[in-house]
Amino acid sequence: MFNSNFPILKRKINGRRLVYLDNASTTQKPQNVILAMTDFYEHHNANIHRGIHTLSQEATQMYEGARDKVQKFINAKYREEIIFTSGATEAINLVVWTWGHENIKRGDEILLTEMEHHSNLVPWQILARKKGAKLKFIPLNETWNLKLETLNKLITRRTKMVALTHISNVLGTINPVEKIIKAAHKKGAMVLIDGAQAGGHISVDVQKLGADFYVLSGHKMYGPTGVGVLYGRKEILENMPPYQSGGHMIRSVDWQNSTWNDLPWKLEAGTANIADVIGLGAAIDFINKVGLRAVKNHELRIMNYVLRELGKISGIEIYGPESGKDRIGVISFNAAGVPPHDLASILDQRGIAIRTGHHCAMPLHRKLGVESTARASFAIYNTKSDIDALIKGIKYAIQLFCS
Amino acid sequence: MQQKNYSQIVLDHYRNPRNFGKLKEPTHTAEEVNPLCGDEIKVYLRVKNGKNGKNGKIEDIRYEARGCALSIAVASILAERIVNRELRIEETGKMEKSDIEQMLGIKISPARESCILLSLNAINKALSS
Numbered sequence: 001m002f003n004s005n006f007p008i009l010k011r012k013i014n015g016r017r018l019v020y021l022d023n024a025s026t027t028q029k030p031q032n033v034i035l036a037m038t039d040f041y042e043h044h045n046a047n048i049h050r051g052i053h054t055l056s057q058e059a060t061q062m063y064e065g066a067r068d069k070v071q072k073f074i075n076a077k078y079r080e081e082i083i084f085t086s087g088a089t090e091a092i093n094l095v096v097w098t099w100g101h102e103n104i105k106r107g108d109e110i111l112l113t114e115m116e117h118h119s120n121l122v123p124w125q126i127l128a129r130k131k132g133a134k135l136k137f138i139p140l141n142e143t144w145n146l147k148l149e150t151l152n153k154l155i156t157r158r159t160k161m162v163a164l165t166h167i168s169n170v171l172g173t174i175n176p177v178e179k180i181i182k183a184a185h186k187k188g189a190m191v192l193i194d195g196a197q198a199g200g201h202i203s204v205d206v207q208k209l210g211a212d213f214y215v216l217s218g219h220k221m222y223g224p225t226g227v228g229v230l231y232g233r234k235e236i237l238e239n240m241p242p243y244q245s246g247g248h249m250i251r252s253v254d255w256q257n258s259t260w261n262d263l264p265w266k267l268e269a270g271t272a273n274i275a276d277v278i279g280l281g282a283a284i285d286f287i288n289k290v291g292l293r294a295v296k297n298h299e300l301r302i303m304n305y306v307l308r309e310l311g312k313i314s315g316i317e318i319y320g321p322e323s324g325k326d327r328i329g330v331i332s333f334n335a336a337g338v339p340p341h342d343l344a345s346i347l348d349q350r351g352i353a354i355r356t357g358h359h360c361a362m363p364l365h366r367k368l369g370v371e372s373t374a375r376a377s378f379a380i381y382n383t384k385s386d387i388d389a390l391i392k393g394i395k396y397a398i399q400l401f402c403s
Numbered sequence: 404m405q406q407k408n409y410s411q412i413v414l415d416h417y418r419n420p421r422n423f424g425k426l427k428e429p430t431h432t433a434e435e436v437n438p439l440c441g442d443e444i445k446v447y448l449r450v451k452n453g454k455n456g457k458n459g460k461i462e463d464i465r466y467e468a469r470g471c472a473l474s475i476a477v478a479s480i481l482a483e484r485i486v487n488r489e490l491r492i493e494e495t496g497k498m499e500k501s502d503i504e505q506m507l508g509i510k511i512s513p514a515r516e517s518c519i520l521l522s523l524n525a526i527n528k529a530l531s532s
Contacts, residue, residue, distance in 0.1 A: 339471035341440050345515060346409065357440050371441025371469075400409060401417075401472070 003289060003381045005030040011342040016351025019386045024169050024197060024330045024377035026219045029283075033223060036282035039315045047271055049248065059385040062253050063274050066281030067264070073284050074214060076231055080263035083230040084277050085239070088196040088217035089108050089119040090229035092163075095192055097242040100161065103190075106132035111189070113138040113146055113175070114367060115168040118360040120194045123251040124163060133265065138164070138180075140367065144171045149198065151183045151400040159189040166198035170361050170368075170375065171320035172327035174202070174301075181210045190236075196220055200283070200379075201299060201329050203292040206231050212259055222379075223283035227276040230267075237263050237376045256358055295380050299328055302387065309391045315398065319368055330377040332359070335394055337402040340374040346397040352389055409472065410508045417475035420481045426465040433529035437517050441450055442470030446525045450492070459492055461485050466525070472520055473511070478522035482507050485526075495526055 003009050006028045009046035011018045020028060040222040048063045053323060066078075071079045075188035098168040104110065110124050114137050128135050136154055140149045146164075155162065163185040167174050181191045192213040198204055206214045211231070218227035231241075239327060242249055242260055249269040251259045260266045287295065318358030321327045335343060339355035349356055357372045358365045376390060380393050410452050426447035430468040434445045446466045464485045475486045484490035484506075506509055511519050 341442075341515070341518060342409070342473065343469040345473075345512070348512075365441075401414065 002030070003383070005286070007033070007034070007382050009381060013351040014349050014357050015355070016285040017389075019350075019352040020390045021376040021378065021382065021390060022055050023379040023382075024220065024375065025357075025380045026225065027200070028381070029224065029279075029356055030286045032286055033279050033282040037224065037279045039152040039247065040275050040278050040377055044269075045275075048274055049095075049167045049265075058348070059274060061350055062278050062281075063272060066277045066284075067285045069281045070216075070229055073204075073287075074231055075207050076217070076227075076353055077207060081233065081237065083264050083267045084272060085218070085228045085230050086226055086273065087228035088215045089228070089323055091215040091228050091253065092120055092192070092194065093123050094243045096127050097234070098167055098234065098243050098267075099190070099213075100124075100127045102241060104128070104131045104133050104160055106157060107134040108160045109136055109156060110134070111136045111138065111159050111162045111184075111347055113164045114140050115144075115146075115171060115173065115361065115364050116163075117169050117194065117196070117289065118362070120163055120165060120192075121363070124161075125182060128231075133160075143322065143326075144168075144173055145326065146175055146180075146200055147280055148176065148179065151180065153188060154185055155187045157187065159184070160185060161190050161192065162265050163192040163194070165196070165341050166204070167195075167328060167330075168320070168364075169197050170329060170359050170364055172324060172330040173321055174179055174328055177211070178209050185210065197329055200287050200292075200295070202271050202296055215269065218280040218283065221301065222286055223280035225282045226273050226277040226339055229280075240267070242269065243267055253343075271385045290380055296328070299378055300324055302384070303328060303331070305384055306376065306378075306387050306390075309387060310394075313391070313394060315397070315402075316394075319373060329384075330375055331371040334370060334373055338394075338397045340372045342401070343394065343397050346400065347390070347393045348388065350393045350396075352393050354390070404522065410506055411473055412480070413476040415425070417472035417481035419478040419494070420468070420475050421474075422486055424465045425467065430464075431529040431532055433448075433525050435521050435528060437440075437470070437474070437521055439517065441520075442468075442474045442518060442521055443485035444468040444470070444474070444522050444525045446467065446522065446524055446529050447504055448526070448529050450530070461490075461492055464526075466522065468522065470521070473515055473518040476507065476526075477503055479520045481522055481526065483491045486510060492506055495523065498523055 008028050044058045046059045048060040067082045070082045139147045152190045184191045190212045193211045196217040199216040214231040219225040244271045317334045319332045320323040344356045405426045429447035430450045431448040449463040464482045488517045
């Protein structure tokens, strides 16, 4: 679907049609995103805010227009709850080094899960060490879902923050975040949801979820690299100190003291990544044009097809929920006898892009009992024939290595 | 370099790595890991004469490794050449990616460079230990 919108899909790789199955790392960009950014640089480029001249006003309108698009996209109550960052990683770090630094004290607990990406683990580790706080983890069960029955015991009066991924970038598991948020709020804990793998795959309604913080990665949802989103509830963001400081985030500056700008600009120091934010806005236009329901249905069909076809090959171990209903977007697996890196090289020779390694989730891979896995991940432009090419490539690799 | 990453040489050495295992009373050992993919190797060398591996002769080599076909195959080929006295201490320190490509008979993409250099790095690390 919509393949003609993606210029890169016309490329040949090693003489073959490009089959791009590394979408959990970054998706390809539709023409309208590329054009929106070119159009900005060719016709509207100027720094935003406080500019009286025409270009600056146009640029400001386009930049702030993208904020409105993000607000609608995740159904935030106020536009000033949308903070643009350099990516999901910076969005999480922003929360850790502002809210976390102010609110986490010695003896407090931060609850994560066993399926977190390093970006939602390492910042909390550093904070916990600095503050003398404790990290705890919601374990996984044998079907690669979170063990929800442990929640009541794991969330205590000392739990100040529950931070977890919406969708696992390794297992594809869709976590029941709404339930977890309710349980956390009951005990007075804050919740941050890492939506890097959810944005552009499933619809997200931050008000319905009740999330305190929600994080998006622009380039994993058809937008450019270098832009991400932090959503935070207004009253929380208002009480947070600035993250970075300097230009743009101030109201007034004295030799000795300064006062801060209003939200959202208080948390956006320096010249913004204007073109990429506009590109993200265009990516949201694209997703809306396709429709998230259609995206989800398409990816579900692809997932069920992959699960079925991979399951037919003997010696394939699949990591993650067995049913296509409980997972979306990614499938990690290993083929017995074919090391994942070699599999990736062999597939690359056939024009097929997958990723191998620990996918920035080393502790999870230790739990899986493997050093690395092969991962195929999907987007709106993937077709059944992409999957057929993948399956054929895997069979070829197995034959090459195991005959 | 289409379809040539996996020459018969690579597959042969990967399936049947030569001189695999531990060495009794090694004079030099070293471990190397590739944190990106988890490939690991431990090499055991017995070097005669000369300290710090200099002016010495490698009498024997064994290695224990886990990893992809390329990293295992290179370890096996290097070990075989050392055991056959085709590769001397002075030479291992000067070897480069292109030398290994020549041994394998294939070109290696930049993304796989660390795979083919793992065992060579381990050997050189051991020799300079």
